[in-house]
Amino acid sequence: MSTTPTTPTPDSKAPHYPDQVTGMYILARALKNLGIDTMYGLVGIPITEFAYLAQMEGIRFVGFRHEQQAGMAAATHGFLTKKPGVLLTVSSLGFMNGLTATTNATVNCYPMIQISGSSVREPIDLDQGTYEGLDQLNVAKGLVKAAYRVNKPEDIPTAVARAYRAAISGRPGGVYLDVTTPCLGAIMDRADAEKLFFQPVDVCPAMVPSPESVDRAVEMLASAKKPCILLGKGAAYAQVDDKIKTLIESTGVPFYPMSMAKGLMPDNHPQSAISCRSTIMEKADVVMLIGARLNWLLSRGHGKWNPEGKFIQLEIDPKEIDCNRPIAAPVVGDIESSLDAILAKLQGKKMAMDPDWVPSLQAESKAKNEKFLQRLVPQTVPMTHWSALSAVKKVLEAHPDTILVNEGANTLDDTRDAIDMFLPRHRIDCATWAIMGMGMGSTVGAAIATGKSVVAVEGDSAFGFSGMDFSTICRFNLPCTVVIFNNGGIYNGIGVNPSNNGDPAPTTLDVKARYDKLGDAFGAQTYYVTTPDELLKALTEAIASKKPSLIDVQLAADSGKESGHIGYLNPATLIPFTV
Numbered sequence: 001m002s003t004t005p006t007t008p009t010p011d012s013k014a015p016h017y018p019d020q021v022t023g024m025y026i027l028a029r030a031l032k033n034l035g036i037d038t039m040y041g042l043v044g045i046p047i048t049e050f051a052y053l054a055q056m057e058g059i060r061f062v063g064f065r066h067e068q069q070a071g072m073a074a075a076t077h078g079f080l081t082k083k084p085g086v087l088l089t090v091s092s093l094g095f096m097n098g099l100t101a102t103t104n105a106t107v108n109c110y111p112m113i114q115i116s117g118s119s120v121r122e123p124i125d126l127d128q129g130t131y132e133g134l135d136q137l138n139v140a141k142g143l144v145k146a147a148y149r150v151n152k153p154e155d156i157p158t159a160v161a162r163a164y165r166a167a168i169s170g171r172p173g174g175v176y177l178d179v180t181t182p183c184l185g186a187i188m189d190r191a192d193a194e195k196l197f198f199q200p201v202d203v204c205p206a207m208v209p210s211p212e213s214v215d216r217a218v219e220m221l222a223s224a225k226k227p228c229i230l231l232g233k234g235a236a237y238a239q240v241d242d243k244i245k246t247l248i249e250s251t252g253v254p255f256y257p258m259s260m261a262k263g264l265m266p267d268n269h270p271q272s273a274i275s276c277r278s279t280i281m282e283k284a285d286v287v288m289l290i291g292a293r294l295n296w297l298l299s300r301g302h303g304k305w306n307p308e309g310k311f312i313q314l315e316i317d318p319k320e321i322d323c324n325r326p327i328a329a330p331v332v333g334d335i336e337s338s339l340d341a342i343l344a345k346l347q348g349k350k351m352a353m354d355p356d357w358v359p360s361l362q363a364e365s366k367a368k369n370e371k372f373l374q375r376l377v378p379q380t381v382p383m384t385h386w387s388a389l390s391a392v393k394k395v396l397e398a399h400p401d402t403i404l405v406n407e408g409a410n411t412l413d414d415t416r417d418a419i420d421m422f423l424p425r426h427r428i429d430c431a432t433w434a435i436m437g438m439g440m441g442s443t444v445g446a447a448i449a450t451g452k453s454v455v456a457v458e459g460d461s462a463f464g465f466s467g468m469d470f471s472t473i474c475r476f477n478l479p480c481t482v483v484i485f486n487n488g489g490i491y492n493g494i495g496v497n498p499s500n501n502g503d504p505a506p507t508t509l510d511v512k513a514r515y516d517k518l519g520d521a522f523g524a525q526t527y528y529v530t531t532p533d534e535l536l537k538a539l540t541e542a543i544a545s546k547k548p549s550l551i552d553v554q555l556a557a558d559s560g561k562e563s564g565h566i567g568y569l570n571p572a573t574l575i576p577f578t579v
């Protein structure tokens, strides 16, 4: 078999079709064989032809204006489909722009593969100043779940299969696949290339927990007086919605969802303890974590948490266990296998739960929810976040199958608290790292991956990180509405520059900016609204139209507090920076 590739030289560049193929063709076919049907990216040397070839092979190519956003789209695609989302980038800066998203995907346990073209190896290794020369593989290592480089076209199917497995098996994450320019351009006989393809077996193997760990967890849950089930985005990702529902409803145990697990069980379910976070932390004697980490979002298991309380943790990554607080009953396995075993063991088991526990949480929820709703009553103009949300709440709760993308500070926290979710995997936000700059990418990824309508509720600062990729929503004519809460700044628009030199304060943006005009530039349906009624009408119309839409929501500059709900993380200062 003559599989020796020819490194292209100026006169041998073009393969003889149809008898010869290139590395690019093999890459496209290898991805297709694994079921990859969509790729997000931004082209240029050396991957432009590859993107065309992928389109020829029937892979949808969604071209972006910035690689970070293409990467956020790929990550969201991965989260929603349980298959790796694919990001394609050019060498050097394109690679690095995309790497931000691949790293963020790794932190959030979203499966994705960043494929990047890279320049010729030898001059990079000798630091001789080649075109877009960067030792990308070594930059990526340490920031992603796994990183590989493929130098020969014969290795491409193996490299793609390895990247795919690494992205989705065990704890999902971002994988980097470096493909050198000579490898992309190398020419092979088609007949030899065809022999390279294979179908990897069992790419995401079940990880079954040990029976002892299941017994221990079941005994602990069944004997608890004040138990709680805490759902994280890992539970949403696992797509075992019926099993979660069975566990919760058959045991009667109350549940608390983390932000992106909202809707896995409806927020208004009688066992929902979403309004009783402090009570759960202080009083629960056994907490079963399902696909949730005891990280900063849960005070790392300390703070208000009952020091006597015990944790059960259903988790795929054994390294996660005990990382912040001792876990009394770790169940290491995939959530589906773990739930199957737990549900079987729970059959006929008597629960020792205190009969007053759920009613007391229900009474607390009722009182808190009534109080919370009062925040949405004042219809002030200019609007506060809450008055704007009173309108958004009505519209989104009437359209529960709309996916909600959400980022900002106050815009994030207040939207999460105000909008109830009723369906799994319908809320995507800036998640574990609380980063800004996922909005337009995740909106595109959610729309492409599901075909559903998407509404992004964005702070004006948050929108600025990805705003240009609103044009991608328009070019692909996606059923997405971007709602911008403009309070004129990071947290609010009333920052004061203490030096009086005339520059804006560090937190100040443009409260008078007309973001709707950005939408006009790309032919979107646009609105500028100043009252809750106008917002309600605009959002209703935008969703119904299924057309790319942008709503500029004028808020008051003083709406919003520093750092939203997490102001306590700011280092202390004695100087007031806002009026």
Ligand code: ADP
Pocket: 108, 109, 171, 172, 231, 232, 233, 234, 235, 237, 238, 258, 259, 260, 261, 290, 291, 292, 293, 294, 295, 297, 314, 315, 316, 317, 320, 333, 334, 335, 336, 431, 432
């Ligand atoms: P949240 O932010 O909602 O609390 P995290 O991202 O902190 O959620 O935690 C998700 C956890 O779920 C991660 O520790 C991840 O390893 C785990 N996980 C993801 N998929 C699975 C799965 N299929 N089975 C078990 N655990 C999973």
Ligand code: TZD
Pocket: 407, 408, 409, 410, 411, 412, 434, 435, 436, 437, 458, 459, 460, 461, 462, 463, 485, 487, 489, 490, 491, 492, 560, 564
């Ligand atoms: N840069 C990145 C990548 N991530 C971040 N989280 C920040 C900066 C800091 N930051 C926040 O934590 S929230 C936020 C920034 C800049 C924006 C808040 O302003 P907003 O929302 O307009 O989006 P509100 O409603 O005004 O609070």
Ligand code: MG
Pocket: 459, 460, 461, 485, 486, 487, 488, 489, 490, 491, 492
């Ligand atoms: Mg703002």
